[in-house]
Amino acid sequence: MFLRYIFLKNLRDKRAAIFWWSLSFFLLAISVASIYPAVAETAADLEAYIESLPDAFKAAFALGDESIGSPVGYFNAEFFTFMAPIMFLIFAIGFGSATIAGEEEAGTLSMLLANPVPRWRVVIEKFVAMALGTAFLAVVLWLSLVVGVRAFDIDISQGRLAAATVSSALLGLSFGTVAFAVGAATGRRGLAVALAVVLTVVSYLLGIFAKIVESLESFEQFSLFYYAVDVNPLANGLKAGNVVVFIGVIAVALVAALVAFERRDLAV
Amino acid sequence: MSWELAGKHEVDGAAVTDALIVTEQLTKYYGQNLGVADLDLEVREGEIFGFLGPNGAGKTTTIRTLLDFIRPTSGTASVFGLDSHKNSVDINRRIGYLPGELELYKKMTGQELLKYFAALRGGVNWLDVGMLADRLGFDMTKPVKALSSGNKHKLGLIQAFMHRPDLLILDEPTTGLDPLMQQEFYQMLLEAKEKGQTTFISSHILPEVERVCDRVGFIREGRLVEILTVADLKAKAVHRLELVFAANVPQADFIDLEGVKDVVVEDNVVRCTVAGGLDAVVKAAAKHEVVNLISHEPNLEDIFMAYYGEDSNVS
Structure with a gap:
């Protein structure tokens, strides 16, 4: 049954990668949870240390209002402000750039399109594969976190853990879809990765500078990291307004991929 | 054309x-x-x-x-x-x-x-x-x-x-x-x-x-x-022929035959290209004692050359 649809075949191709990603997420979630009790004990010292750090540094790691001794402050500082988004970004950008452009560079895309399959269907199914892969990892991560916080008796809401996980996954998927669109438009995997990474870094730095430099404050809303990290979903939950931003970016990139891929010549 | x-x-x-x-x-x-x-x-x-x-x-x-x-x-x-x-x-x-x-x-x-x-x-x-x-x-x-x-x-x-x-x-x-x-x-x-x-x-x-x-x-x-x-x-195919005779043959017997070009005679060996049928050249060769007749498969370039000559490059 995995050979009946393009998206299932794509996920089947990625099964080994998805397994190792799942294992990584699981181990990471358990490790982060396991360290918390020790951190909580020495929270006061850490607080004092963090207070002494420059504002820019605190901004970069989103060491915001919560104490690092609190579960929310700890999980944000240790995981959701950097590690989780980065992992989803790597996964989604890698997947998105490989699925059309990578297949084109490997020379198999024209064999796929020699079948009676319209190009839009290839784009949609390959996007669905990337989105499902990302969603699967988000579920694995959330379950791992739930197991971790239970095992180490950490008082944090499962719903808020889900909110933070979904936010990171949506951030990853957004830039992954950008890579996907660049790959669909150009057939060049390297370019797709490069452009998506550059956009990610610009977006990340914009978010940080918006926090440090007062005159740039209004620019924070142009950083996608703002909607995934700065709005603090671990404390505040998932807000529809923020989710809509990601869905909008993904939709625009997907439409761009559909239009561009429909119009262009396939590479040899 | x-x-x-x-x-x-x-x-x-x-x-x-x-x-x-x-x-x-x-x-x-x-x-x-x-x-x-x-x-x-x-x-x-x-x-x-x-x-x-x-x-x-x-x-x-x-x-x-x-x-x-x-x-x-x-x-x-x-x-x-x-x-x-x-x-x-x-x-x-x-x-x-x-x-x-x-x-x-x-x-x-x-x-x-x-x-x-x-x-x-x-x-x-x-x-x-x-x-x-x-x-x-x-x-x-x-x-x-x-x-x-x-x-x-x-x-x-x-x-x-x-x-x-x-x-x-x-x-x-x-x-x-x-x-x-x-x-x-x-x-x-x-x-x-x-x-x-x-x-x-x-x-x-x-x-x-x-x-x-x-x-x-x-x-x-x-x-x-x-x-x-x-x-x-x-019918139009160009063959490259190599004829080996028992004795030396005069070049005159092979030039001016229909469809035959590029005739080279070296002692008892005649090399030429033939467009179309081989009849004329075979009949000419039959006047002498033929030791061997080698016909090379025509290739694509030969055919292009036969149709369009030396200046067949399209710019």
């Missing part, structure tokens, strides 16, 4: 009603580089059409346009009377395609790959797949990456034939097949023809095209040179 006129003349003279592939003034540029120019081509239902030209002549460009992988810069291409771009899905449903540079999913086994493509196509009888695999001696359980180039090619042939397509488009189909498999492949083409399937086959090897095709189109540097039936082609 200009190249364009040569192409147009053939199309004008042909019946359009039973045409399966029609290109009209098909032109494709890759940036500044010419793929094909003003290509008027017509492949009739039920025939095996050979598309012959040196590497880089525009054969693959034409084929990729028919499959809607690339779009014409100008002009049109239609297959089954349908526009190659607008109706590409309906067209591809009825086409079996083998690319010149075959790349398949390396991690899948032959069986998985064929199941996948069969599912995307729909309506493939798995018994046909098994029969094709048996016929070609193809082991479906091996992953693609473990296949030799010959076996990979067999897999390519199976996926092209498995849905009994109305039209087979095969780009350099015998590359990598051993001689036995080539025989089998030619047999498959002839059987397909008996069943009413049409074949469009590109090649740069003249004898390959000669043995199975009904008609041959010559393409060179993006332009159609001429379309000939294979019978006409054979």
Whole structure:
């Protein structure tokens, strides 16, 4: 049954990668949870240390209002402000750039399109594969976190853990879809990765500078990291307004991929 | 005679009603580089059409346009009377395609790959797949990456034939097949023809095209040179002859013979090229004691040279 649809075949191709990603997420979630009790004990010292750090540094790691001794402050500082988004970004950008452009560079895309399959269907199914892969990892991560916080008796809401996980996954998927669109438009995997990474870094730095430099404050809303990290979903939950931003970016990139891929010549 | 006129003349003279592939003034540029120019081509239902030209002549460009992988810069291409771009899905449903540079999913086994493509196509009888695999001696359980180039090619042939397509488009189909498999492949083409399937086959090897095709189109540097039936082609074929005699022969006996060119006489050996039949030269040779007669297979360049002389380069 995995050979009946393009998206299932794509996920089947990625099964080994998805397994190792799942294992990584699981181990990471358990490790982060396991360290918390020790951190909580020495929270006061850490607080004092963090207070002494420059504002820019605190901004970069989103060491915001919560104490690092609190579960929310700890999980944000240790995981959701950097590690989780980065992992989803790597996964989604890698997947998105490989699925059309990578297949084109490997020379198999024209064999796929020699079948009676319209190009839009290839784009949609390959996007669905990337989105499902990302969603699967988000579920694995959330379950791992739930197991971790239970095992180490950490008082944090499962719903808020889900909110933070979904936010990171949506951030990853957004830039992954950008890579996907660049790959669909150009057939060049390297370019797709490069452009998506550059956009990610610009977006990340914009978010940080918006926090440090007062005159740039209004620019924070142009950083996608703002909607995934700065709005603090671990404390505040998932807000529809923020989710809509990601869905909008993904939709625009997907439409761009559909239009561009429909119009262009396939590479040899 | 200009190249364009040569192409147009053939199309004008042909019946359009039973045409399966029609290109009209098909032109494709890759940036500044010419793929094909003003290509008027017509492949009739039920025939095996050979598309012959040196590497880089525009054969693959034409084929990729028919499959809607690339779009014409100008002009049109239609297959089954349908526009190659607008109706590409309906067209591809009825086409079996083998690319010149075959790349398949390396991690899948032959069986998985064929199941996948069969599912995307729909309506493939798995018994046909098994029969094709048996016929070609193809082991479906091996992953693609473990296949030799010959076996990979067999897999390519199976996926092209498995849905009994109305039209087979095969780009350099015998590359990598051993001689036995080539025989089998030619047999498959002839059987397909008996069943009413049409074949469009590109090649740069003249004898390959000669043995199975009904008609041959010559393409060179993006332009159609001429379309000939294979019978006409054979009549026009240029042979390079080498005659070895028991004694020295006078050059005068061999120059000025009909169709004979480039005569070189060295003592008892005569070398020449002959266009068309060999009758005149054989009769001339028969006046002397012939020790050996070697006829080299005509190659594509010889034919181009015979038609268009030294200045056959198209700018």
